[in-house]
Amino acid sequence: MMIEKFDVDTPFGKKRRLHIYLPNDYYESNEEYPVMYMYDGHNLYDDRDATYGKSWGLADFLNNYDKKFIVVGIECSHDGYERLDEYCPYTLKNTFLGPRNGYGNKYMEWVVYQLKPMIDQKYRTIPFRECTGIAGSSMGGLMAYYTIMKFNQYFSKAACLSPSLALCHNELFNDFQNIKISPDTRVYFSFGTKETKSVDSIIKNLQEFHEDLLKRQASSYINIVLDGEHNEATWEKQNQIYFDYLWK
Numbered sequence: 001m002m003i004e005k006f007d008v009d010t011p012f013g014k015k016r017r018l019h020i021y022l023p024n025d026y027y028e029s030n031e032e033y034p035v036m037y038m039y040d041g042h043n044l045y046d047d048r049d050a051t052y053g054k055s056w057g058l059a060d061f062l063n064n065y066d067k068k069f070i071v072v073g074i075e076c077s078h079d080g081y082e083r084l085d086e087y088c089p090y091t092l093k094n095t096f097l098g099p100r101n102g103y104g105n106k107y108m109e110w111v112v113y114q115l116k117p118m119i120d121q122k123y124r125t126i127p128f129r130e131c132t133g134i135a136g137s138s139m140g141g142l143m144a145y146y147t148i149m150k151f152n153q154y155f156s157k158a159a160c161l162s163p164s165l166a167l168c169h170n171e172l173f174n175d176f177q178n179i180k181i182s183p184d185t186r187v188y189f190s191f192g193t194k195e196t197k198s199v200d201s202i203i204k205n206l207q208e209f210h211e212d213l214l215k216r217q218a219s220s221y222i223n224i225v226l227d228g229e230h231n232e233a234t235w236e237k238q239n240q241i242y243f244d245y246l247w248k
Contacts, residue, residue: 002026003045003059008118011110012086012103019044019073021059022123026070032124033070034131034247037111037155039087039140041073043232054232061239067247072119074111076140087139089146090171100167104143105150112151130184133157133246137235139164145187145209146172152181159188159242161235162195162228166205173212185218188242192228221245 002022007015019041023033038058042049045059062069076083088102120127134155136144141163148158149172165172189206193199206222213220223241228234 008115011106011114014077014079016077017042017075019049019075020119020123021045021062021069021071021073023068023070024063026124030124031068032126033068034133035070035072035119035125035127036133036135036157037072037074037116038134039074039136039143040076042075044071044073050232052232054236056232056236056239058236058239061236061243065240065243067243070119070123070125072115074115084139087136087143088167089143089150089175090168092168092171102168104146108143108147108151111147112154116154129154129156129182131156133159135159135161135242137161137163137232138230139167141165142167148185148187149176149179149181152179152185156182156184157186157246159246161188161190161238161242162192162230163189163206165209166202169205169208172209176212181213181216181218183217185213185216186246187213187218187220188223188245189221190223190225190228190238190242192225192230192234194227195230 002024004020007017010016044056047053047055077086085101086107088100089104090102092100132155134144134147141160142165144158144160148155191202210220210222
């Protein structure tokens with residue numbers, strides 16, 4: 001498992017740790033690689049780093065996958081409920097997660113205009129949007145969707161696992177009502193049937209975003225995971241599915 005970890009400065013006055021997955025032969029080859037940026041980077045590879053003691057097992061999966069990637073896992077804030085604001089693009093007075101002073105848009109401007117150029121300079125990436133994706137779960141899934149819409153000129157693929165889109169459903173629709181996205185955009189949505197009692201309403205919500213993408217000539221896929229829960233074990237089982245959908 002080749003994971004490089006180091007801290008980077010952010011415009012928010014706090015450092016963020018990066019968890020970078022590299023192919024095992026990265027330093028023996030001259031190959032350039034597509035890149036996936038992923039939220040909650042500490043939860044991706046190693047159970048010892050994961051918040052709840054269970055990771056996505058992503059390194060083990062990629063070590064045996066038939067396409068090689070660099071994955072940039074960006075660790076979230078662990079200060080109180082700051083992650084919720086970091087991964088919310090809007091300031092919201094009343095949500096099921098309480099009032100949110102979201103700065104997700106500023107966060108993504110940092111990722112796009114500072115972090116991505118640094119990664120492209122430091123590693124042998126294929127920097128073009130066609131070879132750049134974004135992924136996350138829960139609030140990270142919400143941000144993956146926001147990113148693919150708002151910064152479509154930089155990202156062509158998004159995996160939104162168990163995304164918290166309902167938190168700011170109206171804001172997302174209003175924000176992107178008139179924007180154009182490239183028809184080669186691909187978005188993967190998923191939700192587990194054991195994540196909530198109101199599964200039907202969540203599926204209806206996902207269907208609206210799915211249909212909106214299709215209207216824009218993009219590609220979209222919804223995976224309803226039977227007995228799936230809101231946890232890393234369920235998201236790990238989808239590694240093959242969303243990588244295949246986005247990249248093949």
